[in-house]
Amino acid sequence: MSRIGNIFILCLLSGAFWGAIYGVLVTLLALLISGFEFQPQVIAGTLAGIASAGVMTVRPAGERDRKTFFAAIGVFIAVLVIVSGFKPLGLGMGTYALGQIIFVVLLAWLVTTTVEMIGRGYGPSHEKRYNVEVVILRFLKSFGLVFFTIAVALPFFVMVMMSLKNQQFLLANPLDFSLDLSVGAATIFRSYIELFTEYNFGTFLLNSTMISIATVVLTLVFAVPGAYAVARLKFPGQDFLSRSILLIYMVPMIVLVIPLYAVFSQMGIRNTLWGLLFVYPATTIPVALYMLQGYFRGIPAELEEAGLMDGLGRMQVIMKITLPLALPALASVSLYIFMIAWNEFLFAFMFLDSVNLFTLSRGIAELNTSEVPRQHLMAGAVIATVPVLVLFLWFERFLVAGLTAGSVKG
Amino acid sequence: MSKPTPPKGLGPLAKREMRFAYSLLLPTFLVVLSVVLFPLLANFWISFKPIQLGDLRTPSVLVNERLMDKLETVGAEGDIRYRVRNSSKKSDIADIVMTDAVPASLSIVSFDDRCTLAGQNLTCDLGDYEGGKREDIIVRVAATQAFIDTPDNIKDTKPAFEFVPENALLSGDFSLENFSKLFNSADFWPVLWASLYYTIFGTLGALVMGLFAAQLLNLSFRGRSVLRGLFLSPYVAPVIAVAFAWVLLLDAGPGGTLNALLQQLGVIDAPINFLGTRAVTLDFGLFTFDFPVALTVVILFEVWRYFPLAFLFILARMQSMSTDIYEAAEIDGATPIQQFWYISLPQLMGILAVLFLLRFIWTFNKFDDIFLLTGGAAGTRTLTVNVYEQAFAVSNLGAGAAVAVVVFVVLLFFALIFFKLSPEDDA
Numbered sequence: 001m002s003r004i005g006n007i008f009i010l011c012l013l014s015g016a017f018w019g020a021i022y023g024v025l026v027t028l029l030a031l032l033i034s035g036f037e038f039q040p041q042v043i044a045g046t047l048a049g050i051a052s053a054g055v056m057t058v059r060p061a062g063e064r065d066r067k068t069f070f071a072a073i074g075v076f077i078a079v080l081v082i083v084s085g086f087k088p089l090g091l092g093m094g095t096y097a098l099g100q101i102i103f104v105v106l107l108a109w110l111v112t113t114t115v116e117m118i119g120r121g122y123g124p125s126h127e128k129r130y131n132v133e134v135v136i137l138r139f140l141k142s143f144g145l146v147f148f149t150i151a152v153a154l155p156f157f158v159m160v161m162m163s164l165k166n167q168q169f170l171l172a173n174p175l176d177f178s179l180d181l182s183v184g185a186a187t188i189f190r191s192y193i194e195l196f197t198e199y200n201f202g203t204f205l206l207n208s209t210m211i212s213i214a215t216v217v218l219t220l221v222f223a224v225p226g227a228y229a230v231a232r233l234k235f236p237g238q239d240f241l242s243r244s245i246l247l248i249y250m251v252p253m254i255v256l257v258i259p260l261y262a263v264f265s266q267m268g269i270r271n272t273l274w275g276l277l278f279v280y281p282a283t284t285i286p287v288a289l290y291m292l293q294g295y296f297r298g299i300p301a302e303l304e305e306a307g308l309m310d311g312l313g314r315m316q317v318i319m320k321i322t323l324p325l326a327l328p329a330l331a332s333v334s335l336y337i338f339m340i341a342w343n344e345f346l347f348a349f350m351f352l353d354s355v356n357l358f359t360l361s362r363g364i365a366e367l368n369t370s371e372v373p374r375q376h377l378m379a380g381a382v383i384a385t386v387p388v389l390v391l392f393l394w395f396e397r398f399l400v401a402g403l404t405a406g407s408v409k410g
Numbered sequence: 411m412s413k414p415t416p417p418k419g420l421g422p423l424a425k426r427e428m429r430f431a432y433s434l435l436l437p438t439f440l441v442v443l444s445v446v447l448f449p450l451l452a453n454f455w456i457s458f459k460p461i462q463l464g465d466l467r468t469p470s471v472l473v474n475e476r477l478m479d480k481l482e483t484v485g486a487e488g489d490i491r492y493r494v495r496n497s498s499k500k501s502d503i504a505d506i507v508m509t510d511a512v513p514a515s516l517s518i519v520s521f522d523d524r525c526t527l528a529g530q531n532l533t534c535d536l537g538d539y540e541g542g543k544r545e546d547i548i549v550r551v552a553a554t555q556a557f558i559d560t561p562d563n564i565k566d567t568k569p570a571f572e573f574v575p576e577n578a579l580l581s582g583d584f585s586l587e588n589f590s591k592l593f594n595s596a597d598f599w600p601v602l603w604a605s606l607y608y609t610i611f612g613t614l615g616a617l618v619m620g621l622f623a624a625q626l627l628n629l630s631f632r633g634r635s636v637l638r639g640l641f642l643s644p645y646v647a648p649v650i651a652v653a654f655a656w657v658l659l660l661d662a663g664p665g666g667t668l669n670a671l672l673q674q675l676g677v678i679d680a681p682i683n684f685l686g687t688r689a690v691t692l693d694f695g696l697f698t699f700d701f702p703v704a705l706t707v708v709i710l711f712e713v714w715r716y717f718p719l720a721f722l723f724i725l726a727r728m729q730s731m732s733t734d735i736y737e738a739a740e741i742d743g744a745t746p747i748q749q750f751w752y753i754s755l756p757q758l759m760g761i762l763a764v765l766f767l768l769r770f771i772w773t774f775n776k777f778d779d780i781f782l783l784t785g786g787a788a789g790t791r792t793l794t795v796n797v798y799e800q801a802f803a804v805s806n807l808g809a810g811a812a813v814a815v816v817v818f819v820v821l822l823f824f825a826l827i828f829f830k831l832s833p834e835d836d837a
Contacts, residue, residue: 028671040675133745144626145637151714152640156647158667159655167665174670222441225434233431234424241435248446250825252775254794255814258801259452260445262579265466282445285438314430343648345778350802361650374658374665381651392646393639 006132007123011057012050014139015115019049019076021146022114026107027089034099035176039090044083052076052108053115057124069112076108114142159385163378164188170374191379199376201383203356204363208342211276211359215341216334218281219288223333226285227292228318232301242293248286253346261350271353279347284337291336295329296322335395342388360384450818457811458584463802468575469498471506471539477564481553487519490551490564494536495544502576506536510569512549515557519550588812597791605792608709609774615713616769617762620720625750628728645718653782656711660684688789704788708780712773720765727761728754767828774821793817
């Protein structure tokens, strides 16, 4: 058994990589949270990562215990501190001392844990291709998880933090997202309070809610009978219909906007919520119909036939047998339609002129001027995002099952 | 007891079922007809008309009524002037009829020969007014004693009009001018090219990222459902919220987070205007390449926002795969990468193809994202943004509709391909 095999090399490489990457990330995190101008020590981080990975993986896979782990953490911290000239985060240990210690330990723990997981069960000796691939894929997965998490979360993080920070302050220190909790909730949430008291966001929230719920109800009222007909009844043109429903959904909204704008303007219903209530369900009915018919097909026809035999009419069969069975699908379609209506921007932007009719999307568009502080813009974005996100995450399981069972949509 | 016989000829029953089915579908059909199919046709109609945004206001007849002379003695004569005009500069108004009551205290001496008098009520048939026309109708009156005692204000009775305004949308003016201008304009090809570039790379990026993310979350580990929720959130959040968050994140001015981060890391010296830079020239020694900065950022946004959708469907497909085949492969000694390449990927090809075609079409249709990020500036103007630009920024509805026709035709082309290639059993 040779001491230094390919697994050992791979673990050193991943130690170097993660020492550098986590070094940068943790330093930036410290910077964002504390407001001190920390500088990532990339070279020190890389070397510390290599050293720590070496300490960890030089031992045979079965003998890495808690002691090895702590030794690796210790080596990481020692190398990082010494190579960086006692400035592990780029500033002297004196500034923000306790915080620095916490962040350095966090950094060491992250790097060591990741390297331990990547190399777990293998090495340090030369291993066959299968195990090498496992180690490489573990490395790629750890990288993917960190990459996606940061890429997805960063804009939301910026959105929330900017909504809580005073604009002058942020312009001077764009990276300082530290919150001074001592100023009190009223100051921290000032922009939210002002949006509701001065910018009519209460009305917008109400309008958005009403429009979205009404769209869901209208869509279901139209789509449920249609979906049932396409899924269950035999009639000429059935195949054509079930294939072409989705085609309607591919008609770009921007092509519909000009004629609808022109006609609605002349009919005097453009700048009304009724206009939106006409357009929204029409654009969502085809998807809802498509999703529902997929689900209806999955309900055994025998159940309905039993109902028919027992003397129920078709309508009663739908109401008493099909719909109760399709409840999960109805829930997921409703949620999905709600999401579309709540997030809709184009028609709300084109149609609505009067402030008291604005939906949230339209209201936020109005905040995007130099006169309104960014803080308010981001607070508006948070207000629009939170309800739909909470609702979605709450019912996510439903939605995913319903979405993927019946259809595909963008 | 009669022998039971199978029912002969399902005719009436089948017919009833058919009628029932049609009655269930009729409301949907009507709504889709009025909000999707009718506007689609109307868009073609508008694209052949020289029509501006302002023409949507229907013209009306405006009038200014005035007694031109002071009447101070009984019998003194003076003119009442009705200054009538068409409110629109362009649209015609047909069959204008004006009626007005002249106060009883004024006796009417003479009036315009297009008018008729019944008692004190004047009815004038003014005929048709072309756009911008104005004229004066003069009625000569004489004061009576009653007028001298208490002068009536002639404006107390307002003249009433009946008329048939021309509707700019329905008029018979047609021209190919919108299309000829569109195809001859210098930015038609750049716009089309940007559209395709955006669509192709946006779609591919979202699919590849979705595939990658699905591989990550196909394992079970602690915090998996949290990550799944997080990964879906770009797709669920309102586009306006996330787009503005990106705009502020990428801001080149003071306060832009990403630029500040990169400067702090020492990666760049001066802030980069991510959303405002059309291209930077990269010099590779042998050749140079104009890298479109803003367009790439817009595509990254598209990938960021829509990878969750691909992720969702790919993950669902992967979790429905049978594990037997992997166990067999494992025994045969297939490595993880071989398993992915030779077992997972072929099984995912179906959903990937469907996702590609659907995302391709939806990305091509996308308007809000680019509109909110750049407004179509710095080389990011796609066809859909150009529709808005022409119709509402330049206020030329006809030109906008012509671009929309191009969008629709390109799309029809893609949709045909989609239906040709679509597997029988999708998703």
